[in-house]
Amino acid sequence: MKPQKYVFSFEAGDPKDKKLLGGKGANLCAMTQIGLPVPAGFVISTEACLAYLDQKGRGLSAKLMEQVKGAMADLQRSTGKGFGSPENPLLVSVRSGAAMSMPGHDGYDIESGPQ
Numbered sequence: 001m002k003p004q005k006y007v008f009s010f011e012a013g014d015p016k017d018k019k020l021l022g023g024k025g026a027n028l029c030a031m032t033q034i035g036l037p038v039p040a041g042f043v044i045s046t047e048a049c050l051a052y053l054d055q056k057g058r059g060l061s062a063k064l065m066e067q068v069k070g071a072m073a074d075l076q077r078s079t080g081k082g083f084g085s086p087e088n089p090l091l092v093s094v095r096s097g098a099a100m101s102m103p104g105h106d107g108y109d110i111e112s113g114p115q
Helices: 018-033 046-054 062-079
Strands: 007-009 042-044
Touching: 007 018, 007 062, 018 042, 018 046, 042 062, 046 062
Parallel strands: none
Antiparallel strands: 007 042
């Protein structure tokens, strides 16, 4: 059985699969793949979110964390920057998304405020 893939680079994610990557994630993959100047990045799939919710408070799975750490290492290699490095920091942006747009919630997260 093939291991579950939860993390997709912008170059490798399928832009047509908004159900898996969420709207923002799929669009970032699409823009990257057509050559627009998008900073390097990756998407954590909606399936990872569902797996987390199924665990009922047991935290993030080791499988997911391994994939996120691998994607972060790839970002560091491709940018020449280091996550947590005071000399040459890798700056990241973390955004939430959903498989479907939720009208009235664009740009504002109920728990954390304006995005």
